[in-house]
Amino acid sequence: MKKILVSACLLGQKVRYDEGDVPCLDPRFLKWHDEGRLIPICPEVVGGLPIPRPDAQRQGDKVVTGAGVDVTAEFEKGAQAALRLANEHQVALVILKQDSPSCGTLFIYDGTFTDTKVPGEGVTTELLRKHGYQVFGEDQLDEVEKELARIDG
Incomplete structure (x- = not known):
């Protein structure tokens, strides 16, 4: 059975910046x-x-905080860890949290901290895609379902 790498917050783990989660109940x-x-x-x-x-x-x-602190190194380190985990488990595809500076797949916030979204992708999504992984957001489960059906044959 093919594995899927997922954002931990989608599984209800309280790992978001605000100590929250966003469980996917689909x-x-x-x-x-x-x-x-x-x-x-x-x-x-x-x-x-x-x-x-x-x-x-x-x-x-x-990647910077609202106070202007550069956290790019931490985001890149996390992206590398995600890539290692994907490779280790030979995942078929990836489902990540939309809008996140790490995990956004279609949109991210524009960097002005004004709640404005723009087309773009997070650091982890970008790295995984560069290495050939299909990355979807939690709102793209129709596409995930079709791809799994194709892969599982």
Whole structure:
């Protein structure tokens, strides 16, 4: 059975910057969890950032907090850890949290801390895609389901 790398917050783990979670309750996601397919990671925590932590956003190739602290190194370290985990488990695809500076797949915040989203991808998503992984957001489960059906044959 093919494995799926997922954002830990989607599994209800309280790893977000605000100590929150955003559990994905879609029946398909829960079924994949019950089947043992899901491999969780929070790139930001694995990269060395605490819970809670200051909100951060991408500004070009950098990731900075609202106070201007550069946390790019931690985000890159977390992205590398996600890539290692994906390779280790030979995951078929990836489901990450939309809008996150690590995990966003279609949109991220624009770096102005004004709650403005723009087309873009997080640091982890970018690295995984560069290495050939298909990365989806939690709101793209229709596409995930189709891809799993194709892969599982």
